[in-house]
Amino acid sequence: MSVINLRHLQPGTKIGLADGSTVEVVSNPLDGIWVFARYLSSPRDTSLIGTEEMIFAQDIVEIR
Template identity: 40%
Template sequence: MADNKTLNLVELQAGMRVRMNDGALAEIVENPRDGFWLIVRYIDHPTDPSLIDAGEQQVFATDVATLET
């Protein structure tokens, strides 16, 4: 996680939005609650717009920067 902030992935719910380290914005589709992975769909991706229409993607805990409110 970025900036020495602690984000407990186990607590995140489907429908929540997270900002990724690369600036992308993703919505959680499913959380396997293992603390390592989230299944998301990208809403915005500044470096790879093709991911917006790519369906569900797995992202690793260290790729998540913050929870968007």
């Protein structure tokens, strides 16, 4: 699995997380460590859907 460069993630990009969730990038502070994203799905906790959270680089496993 190749390492994803967070600085290339534009708002609107859909990304998959290690826990199986899918989120959509809302904004990118370009620090290479975090992105702000909105949950589209979460097998772990469905109450997260629609909420925004800071997503840590190492939790991101793929671009969807």
